[in-house]
Amino acid sequence: MVRADVVRALNEEYARLRDENSQIHAKREDEVIAADPGIEPLVRGGSALFQRSARMLLMHPERAEALAKETRAQAAANDQALRARLVKLGYAADYLDPIYRCPVCRDTGYVGSGVRTACACFQQRLAQRLYEASAGSGPEQSFESYDEAVFPNDELVDGAHTQRQLALLVRSLCRDYADSCPDRGKPGLLLMGNTGLGKTFLLNCIRNALVARGFAPVKATGYRMFEAMHGAHFGETEKREEFRELIACDILLIDDLGTEPMMQNITREYLFMLLNERLAEGRRTVMATNLTPGDLLNRYGERLFSRLFDGMTMQTAELKGRDLRLCARRK
Numbered sequence: 623m624v625r626a627d628v629v630r631a632l633n634e635e636y637a638r639l640r641d642e643n644s645q646i647h648a649k650r651e652d653e654v655i656a657a658d659p660g661i662e663p664l665v666r667g668g669s670a671l672f673q674r675s676a677r678m679l680l681m682h683p684e685r686a687e688a689l690a691k692e693t694r695a696q697a698a699a700n701d702q703a704l705r706a707r708l709v710k711l712g713y714a715a716d717y718l719d720p721i722y723r724c725p726v727c728r729d730t731g732y733v734g735s736g737v738r739t740a741c742a743c744f745q746q747r748l749a750q751r752l753y754e755a756s757a758g759s760g761p762e763q764s765f766e767s768y769d770e771a772v773f774p775n776d777e778l779v780d781g782a783h784t785q786r787q788l789a790l791l792v793r794s795l796c797r798d799y800a801d802s803c804p805d806r807g808k809p810g811l812l813l814m815g816n817t818g819l820g821k822t823f824l825l826n827c828i829r830n831a832l833v834a835r836g837f838a839p840v841k842a843t844g845y846r847m848f849e850a851m852h853g854a855h856f857g858e859t860e861k862r863e864e865f866r867e868l869i870a871c872d873i874l875l876i877d878d879l880g881t882e883p884m885m886q887n888i889t890r891e892y893l894f895m896l897l898n899e900r901l902a903e904g905r906r907t908v909m910a911t912n913l914t915p916g917d918l919l920n921r922y923g924e925r926l927f928s929r930l931f932d933g934m935t936m937q938t939a940e941l942k943g944r945d946l947r948l949c950a951r952r953k
């Protein structure tokens with residue numbers, strides 16, 4: 623998935639920013655000390671204090687609380703003296719404060735201790751990058767370029783429509799879905815049908831229509847979704863973030879649902895969690911699968927099946943007919 627690469631690149635970007643800012647900070651310290659050598663103990667005071675208190679803590683662990691309090695008070699006094707002296711030298715009082723672009727996450731991109739979540743600044747950049755990435759891929763797959771002439775028109779495939787008629791019906795359903803996103807209509811859409819009937823093409827049409835309207839849909843295959851679930855289950859931080867993003871993103875497109883491995887306690891449970899949370903929150907979710915309704919019931923069980931076919935939140939459509947790739951080869 624493009625997403626993991628984008629996250630990795632963003633993490634590196636944040637690390638570079640932290641490096642640059644700490645270099646600028648070090649330069650400022652040198653500059654101030656050169657202007658006023660007497661200020662050095664105050665400039666180095668903060669870190670010296672914490673080193674001393676760490677040593678004390680090792681020797682007197684029973685006094686941890688008192689030591690911490692003492693250290694905080696000394697640090698505050700040091701900081702106050704430093705600021706006053708900086709102002710006297712003609713600098714801004716905060717000239718030697720740590721430099722951060724984002725004060726919330728201190729440019730780590732994450733907030734919280736223990737369970738870390740992506741900071742708002744990170745999420746915003748991520749959405750932007752994903753948008754740029756998806757705008758650049760497959761723009762030729764659009765509702766406008768959807769050519770119904772490739773579908774056979776010679777026999778009824780569902781008792782009422784030819785393959786071409788059915789394909790046009792499903793296209794217009796997908797188009798309405800994309801047009802009504804994200805505020806109107808049911809949040810979920812499930813596209814079913816055998817390989818080679820154009821499901822992935824339609825999924826890309828929906829995605830590109832949304833990208834053109836300025837949204838940043840996230841697209842994943844069933845397999846990549848499984849990797850995120852599996853990693854989240856076993857506590858991998860990056861995968862847990864990825865799975866959380868799959869739950870939280872505004873618009874999610876899952877291609878090839880049903881190609882992911884079935885693993886006990888993971889596949890059904892996490893997929894249910896994903897769909898349940900997304901649909902309850904009204905988040906747009908499109909899935910394409912080669913599986914029939916019967917296959918879906920067998921594979922995912924009753925509970926998940928009733929989520930997928932819940933008429934309140936889901937629309938479903940099934941493409942039928944001959945594999946287009948085989949049709950083309952026959953000509």
Ligand SMILES: [Zn+2]
Nearest residue numbers: 724727741743
């Ligand atoms: Zn931040």
